[in-house]
Amino acid sequence: MGMTTAEKIFAAHLVDEPFSGTKVLRLDVVLCHEITTPIAIDDLVARGKDRVFNPENIKAVIDHVTPAKDTKTATQGKILRDWARRHQIKDFFDIGANGVCHALFPEKGFIRPGYTVIMGDSHTCTHGAFGAFAAGVGTTDLEVGILKGVCAFREPKTIRFNINGELPKGVYAKDLILTLIGKIGVNGATDRVMEFGGSTVDTMSMESRMTLCNMAIEAGGTSGICMPDMTTVEYLWSFIHDQFATKEAALASYQQWCSDADAVYEQVIEIDASVLVPVATFNYKPDQVRPVTEFSESRVDQVYLGSCTNGRIEDLRIAAQILKGKRLAENVRGILSPATPKVYREAMKEGLIDIFLDAGFCVTNSTCGACLGMSNGVLADGEVCASTTNRNFNGRMGKGGMVHLMSPATAAATAIEGRIADPRNYL
Amino acid sequence: MGMTTAEKIFAAHLVDEPFSGTKVLRLDVVLCHEITTPIAIDDLVARGKDRVFNPENIKAVIDHVTPAKDTKTATQGKILRDWARRHQIKDFFDIGANGVCHALFPEKGFIRPGYTVIMGDSHTCTHGAFGAFAAGVGTTDLEVGILKGVCAFREPKTIRFNINGELPKGVYAKDLILTLIGKIGVNGATDRVMEFGGSTVDTMSMESRMTLCNMAIEAGGTSGICMPDMTTVEYLWSFIHDQFATKEAALASYQQWCSDADAVYEQVIEIDASVLVPVATFNYKPDQVRPVTEFSESRVDQVYLGSCTNGRIEDLRIAAQILKGKRLAENVRGILSPATPKVYREAMKEGLIDIFLDAGFCVTNSTCGACLGMSNGVLADGEVCASTTNRNFNGRMGKGGMVHLMSPATAAATAIEGRIADPRNYL
Numbered sequence: 113m114g115m116t117t118a119e120k121i122f123a124a125h126l127v128d129e130p131f132s133g134t135k136v137l138r139l140d141v142v143l144c145h146e147i148t149t150p151i152a153i154d155d156l157v158a159r160g161k162d163r164v165f166n167p168e169n170i171k172a173v174i175d176h177v178t179p180a181k182d183t184k185t186a187t188q189g190k191i192l193r194d195w196a197r198r199h200q201i202k203d204f205f206d207i208g209a210n211g212v213c214h215a216l217f218p219e220k221g222f223i224r225p226g227y228t229v230i231m232g233d234s235h236t237c238t239h240g241a242f243g244a245f246a247a248g249v250g251t252t253d254l255e256v257g258i259l260k261g262v263c264a265f266r267e268p269k270t271i272r273f274n275i276n277g278e279l280p281k282g283v284y285a286k287d288l289i290l291t292l293i294g295k296i297g298v299n300g301a302t303d304r305v306m307e308f309g310g311s312t313v314d315t316m317s318m319e320s321r322m323t324l325c326n327m328a329i330e331a332g333g334t335s336g337i338c339m340p341d342m343t344t345v346e347y348l349w350s351f352i353h354d355q356f357a358t359k360e361a362a363l364a365s366y367q368q369w370c371s372d373a374d375a376v377y378e379q380v381i382e383i384d385a386s387v388l389v390p391v392a393t394f395n396y397k398p399d400q401v402r403p404v405t406e407f408s409e410s411r412v413d414q415v416y417l418g419s420c421t422n423g424r425i426e427d428l429r430i431a432a433q434i435l436k437g438k439r440l441a442e443n444v445r446g447i448l449s450p451a452t453p454k455v456y457r458e459a460m461k462e463g464l465i466d467i468f469l470d471a472g473f474c475v476t477n478s479t480c481g482a483c484l485g486m487s488n489g490v491l492a493d494g495e496v497c498a499s500t501t502n503r504n505f506n507g508r509m510g511k512g513g514m515v516h517l518m519s520p521a522t523a524a525a526t527a528i529e530g531r532i533a534d535p536r537n538y539l
Numbered sequence: 540m541g542m543t544t545a546e547k548i549f550a551a552h553l554v555d556e557p558f559s560g561t562k563v564l565r566l567d568v569v570l571c572h573e574i575t576t577p578i579a580i581d582d583l584v585a586r587g588k589d590r591v592f593n594p595e596n597i598k599a600v601i602d603h604v605t606p607a608k609d610t611k612t613a614t615q616g617k618i619l620r621d622w623a624r625r626h627q628i629k630d631f632f633d634i635g636a637n638g639v640c641h642a643l644f645p646e647k648g649f650i651r652p653g654y655t656v657i658m659g660d661s662h663t664c665t666h667g668a669f670g671a672f673a674a675g676v677g678t679t680d681l682e683v684g685i686l687k688g689v690c691a692f693r694e695p696k697t698i699r700f701n702i703n704g705e706l707p708k709g710v711y712a713k714d715l716i717l718t719l720i721g722k723i724g725v726n727g728a729t730d731r732v733m734e735f736g737g738s739t740v741d742t743m744s745m746e747s748r749m750t751l752c753n754m755a756i757e758a759g760g761t762s763g764i765c766m767p768d769m770t771t772v773e774y775l776w777s778f779i780h781d782q783f784a785t786k787e788a789a790l791a792s793y794q795q796w797c798s799d800a801d802a803v804y805e806q807v808i809e810i811d812a813s814v815l816v817p818v819a820t821f822n823y824k825p826d827q828v829r830p831v832t833e834f835s836e837s838r839v840d841q842v843y844l845g846s847c848t849n850g851r852i853e854d855l856r857i858a859a860q861i862l863k864g865k866r867l868a869e870n871v872r873g874i875l876s877p878a879t880p881k882v883y884r885e886a887m888k889e890g891l892i893d894i895f896l897d898a899g900f901c902v903t904n905s906t907c908g909a910c911l912g913m914s915n916g917v918l919a920d921g922e923v924c925a926s927t928t929n930r931n932f933n934g935r936m937g938k939g940g941m942v943h944l945m946s947p948a949t950a951a952a953t954a955i956e957g958r959i960a961d962p963r964n965y966l
Contacts, residue, residue: 179874179901179909179916181608183938186919207841207872207916208901414634445634447606457896460887469884474606474635476904482606487914489606489634492613511610 114372116270117337118305121245121369125228127262136264140227140244142257144172145213147486148232150191152255164199165261171222172196173205175213177487178479185487211452211478214238214326214420218318219452221351225340225366230257235420235502236335237328241321242348243340243369245305248329268305268334269378271296272371275310277386282536284430285320286422286500286519288312289327290391292383294401302332304378307371309339312385318347319424326421327502330398340366392498392518392532396506404522410532412516414497415446415523416509417473419483422500423451425458427520432464434524434538435471441530446473447489453478471527485510498526541799543697544764545732548672548796552655554689563691567654567671569684571599572640574913575659577618579682591626592688598649599623600632602640604914605906612914638879638905641665641753641847645745646879648778652767652793657684662847662929663762664755668748669775670767670796672732675756695732695761696805698723699798702737704813709963711857712747713849713927713946715739716754717818719810721828729759731805734798739812740765745774746851753848754929757825767793819925819945819959823933831949837959839943841924842873842950843936844900846910849927850878852885854947859891861951861965862898868957873900874916880905898954912937925953 115123125137142165149172156162164170172192180186189206196204205216214235217223225243229236232254239246249263257263273292279285293300306328313321321343325336338344345352345362356362390404417423417431428450440446448468450456456478459465465475481487483501491497491513500523504515518526521535528538542550548564555563569592576599583589591597599619607613616633623631632643641662644650652670656663659681666673676690684690700719706712720727733755740748748770752763765771772779772789783789817831844850844858855877867873875895877883883905886892892902908914910928918924918940927950931942945953948962955965 177608179903179914180919180937181604181908181914182912182917183919186917186922186937190919190922207874208867208899210901440635447634453896456902457893460892465887466884469880472635474637474904475883476606477901481608485609487606487608490609490613492607492610492617495613495617510607510613 113376114374116307116371116375116377117243117339117369118245118268118270121226121228122267124226133266134264135267136262137228139230139257139261139263140169141222141229142170143213143217143229143231143236144170144192145176145233146174146188146192147176148251148254150188152232152251152258153191153195155251156255156259161259164201164258167199167201169261170201170258171203171217172201173210173213173216174207175210175480177481178210179207181487209453212420212423212480215424215451215455218242218322219454221348224348225344226369230254230263234329235326237333238322238326238420240325240328240335240337241318242344243338243366245335247334266303268303270305270307271301272307272309272377272380273383274380275308275312275383275385277312277384279312279385279388282390282521282539283388284519284521285316285323287388287391288385289324290393290401290517291388293327293331293399296331298331298397298399300331301328304333305335305337306331306333307337313338314341317426318343319426323421330502339370390519390522390535392516392522393504394516396504398504398517404532404534407532411496412444412498412526412531413495414489414491415444415527416482416489416497416499416501417447417520417523418449418451419480419501420451421502422520423449423455425455427500428455428459428464431520431524432467434521434535435527436467438471438528440472440527444527444530446471446527447476447482448473449476449482449488450478482509484508498523498532540803541801543734543798543802543804544670544766544796545672545695545697548653548655549694551653560693561691562694563689564655566657566684566688566690567596568649568656569597570640570644570656570658570663571597571619572603572660573601573615573619574603575678575681577615579659579678579685580618580622582678583682583686588686591628591685594626594628596688597628597685598630598644599628600637600640600643601634602637602907604908605637606634608914636880639847639850639907642851642878642882645669645749646881648775651775652771653796657681657690661756662753664760665749665753665847667752667762667764668745669771670765670793672762674761693730695730697732697734698728699734699736699804699807700810701807702735702739702810702812704739704811706739706812706815709817709948709966710815711946711948712743712750714815714818715812716751717820717828717944718815720754720758720826723758725758725824725826727758728755731760732762732764733758733760734764736766741768744853745770746853750848757929766797817946817949817962819943819949820931821943823931825931825944831959831961834959838923839871839925839953839958840922841916841918842871842954843909843916843924843926843928844874844947844950845876845878846907846928847878848929849947850876850882852882854927855882855886855891858947858951859894861948861962862954863894865898865955867899867954871954871957873898873954874903874909875900876903876909876915877905909936911935925950925959
């Protein structure tokens with residue numbers, strides 16, 4: 113009987129099975145940021161266990177509130193920084209080198225097909241875009257991961273999404289995943305792996321695959337997973353060319369992690385991508401999704417472009433294409449946070465930053481605090497934000513604020529019109 | 540008997556003299572930002588006095604914490620924004636258009652020779668660089684200013700600083716003002732106007748004059764003042780060319796505000812600029828100043844380039860000149876906050892942003908919250924920051940943190956060496 117990607121990764125990393133269905137896996141990478149890891153560090157120190165299983169397998173970044181906004185966040189950064197120095201964690205990204213974790217770590221080549229990845233962050237599922245099993249965990253699991261390099265998981269069942277057809281003009285990975293979540297609901301994939309395949313995914317960039325996998329958790333999914341292919345190899349090539357003689361050799365190696373043709377899924381869902389339309393969320397759950405053409409009350413005060421969902425270079429490119437030569441609507445303020453310094457520099461080189469500035473956007477350093485109302489664009493009571501982020505919970509970007517999730521293209525069109533707008537009118 | 544600039548401005552704006560020595564002046568400009576003005580707005584509203592004397596004479600900006608870091612600061616911004624809309628205050632600068640108030644307002648041409656200027660901000664004295672009388676005020680004065688366009692002042696006596704000679708290589712306006720404050724002390728000019736003249740000031744850019752006047756308050760001064768001259772006219776020309784037939788005509792008009800040759804000063808202090816050296820502050824008062832060559836314990840964790848004191852284009856140019864092709868020291872994090880969007884874009888066009896990024900700096904949007912520990916680079920307990928800002932009070936940039944004030948050149952050299960360094964070694 114064939115196996116899914118997740119099953120293959122579980123089998124290859126199995127260390128122990130303390131009881132049926134719960135498997136302890138060896139971890140390839142433990143990712144850390146300054147909001148959740150300092151709690152684990154403090155606890156490990158208090159327990160006299162201030163050690164790390166292997167500094168080379170730990171990657172850390174300050175990304176949520178950076179530069180620090182107050183003593184608390186300065187202290188969180190300092191705890192992480194001191195810990196990284198103390199344990200010779202070389203891959204620590206501080207102010208100046210830091211960016212949004214789920215964009216930065218892939219960009220650095222840290223995520224590979226077949227890897228097991230944990231982080232104390234719910235959007236860790238993003239990294240499944242590389243054919244990895246990547247899951248957000250709580251403090252206890254994070255501590256064990258840091259100390260022992262292992263983590264216990266219930267072996268998740270997999271829901272396969274067969275997504276075929278060409279995405280229409282103005283429709284992107286963000287519209288696809290929002291539509292999927294709208295279809296299956298916020299609990300539709302709880303404790304499941306969401307495996308994305310089919311011609312639509314096969315032709316997607318790694319950036320778009322990351323957008324797709326990023327929001328698996330919004331349907332309850334443990335990890336999103338895409339099949340590694342030549343797109344994956346191309347993305348990683350600068351990091352792996354010493355390891356493989358040719359790209360084809362890398363591909364052959366990575367494809368061992370692809371789900372077998374006869375793999376058994378809990379459920380298979382077929383999606384025709386060619387009929388999708390640009391969508392946005394309404395109300396306060398990520399599965400409350402409707403076409404952008406069906407919004408009546410749709411005034412926005414702020415447009416936010418950025419985050420681990422949609423702050424990458426292809427996101428900035430499409431938004432800039434729409435914004436070029438245009439201005440923000442009178443009562444809209446625009447914030448662009450390129451996800452990483454590399455994205456920022458690339459955008460500067462391509463003239464995108466100029467376009468955003470000409471349009472009236474504020475361009476901030478790379479950080480993701482706005483998404484969860486922690487910094488860099490918190491809403492006041494009663495304000496509405498059109499946002500390329502991943503969560504529209506009540507008050508998520510600020511108490512009393514409302515968030516409409518959407519693609520960068522829709523956010524750009526919305527910025528121009530001051531109300532939720534259809535990007536197809538600008539393409 | 541001749542008059543000083545301050546006396547001339549007082550005479551020309553006199554509305555009332557309720558008792559001897561206290562003069563009520565007509566205000567040309569009331570400046571506002573989102574930290575102090577919302578308190579005044581809320582009080583005016585509560586008193587049923589939600590009016591402004593003239594929306595054209597009021598200028599407002601969100602600059603201290605922008606984009607908002609939390610509900611409190613989002614609300615402060617919203618109060619200011621709603622008020623500006625309600626009263627048709629056209630010169631309101633929101634996210635995307637906003638920058639550090641004392642850099643932005645001059646850049647917009649709002650400050651002219653002979654003006655009276657108030658703001659609920661201690662560094663309002665900056666604007667005296669244009670030959671204006673500009674003073675920071677408390678909430679009550681700000682409310683009266685907003686409502687009636689007047690403010691009561693004790694007529695300040697003037698201390699004249701005759702500063703002559705060429706500043707040596709590596710020595711800048713910041714070194715000059717720090718040296719002056721070191722000389723006269725933090726109370727050396729309390730309730731006095733600090734009038735800066737002499738060949739050194741005459742040959743200074745407007746940017747450097749703003750740096751000089753900006754720190755008048757650190758010696759207790761009510762306002763700094765420089766004499767308007769052709770440099771002033773050139774800076775303002777794009778805003779005043781409709782008003783004057785020629786630059787010479789503008790100069791002739793503006794020079795009415797210059798202190799007379801036979802003006803009477805309370806004190807005249809002579810400074811030989813040619814013997815000055817690069818300095819930095821030690822300890823927690825701005826008059827605790829010593830040459831950069833005399834620091835022993837001088838490790839720094841963070842270097843901050845920005846603020847109303849030194850975040851202007853000439854500041855970025857000199858820092859970039861030193862940093863070009865170099866990297867931050869291992870344990871130093873660097874933050875650059877260009878003071879305004881215009882400064883940021885100019886720096887981008889000149890390739891300075893690339894230099895800072897290559898050196899390892901984080902480039903933030905324009906904001907000044909780091910200076911007072913409000914956002915954008917707050918220190919943790921025990922951390923040390925080399926900073927181009929204006930105050931080194933205990934905990935100013937974060938509780939338990941230490942700040943060394945210095946010029947942008949010295950900050951750049953310090954960033955490279957990781958300890959307080961001499962910029963002359965890099966020029």
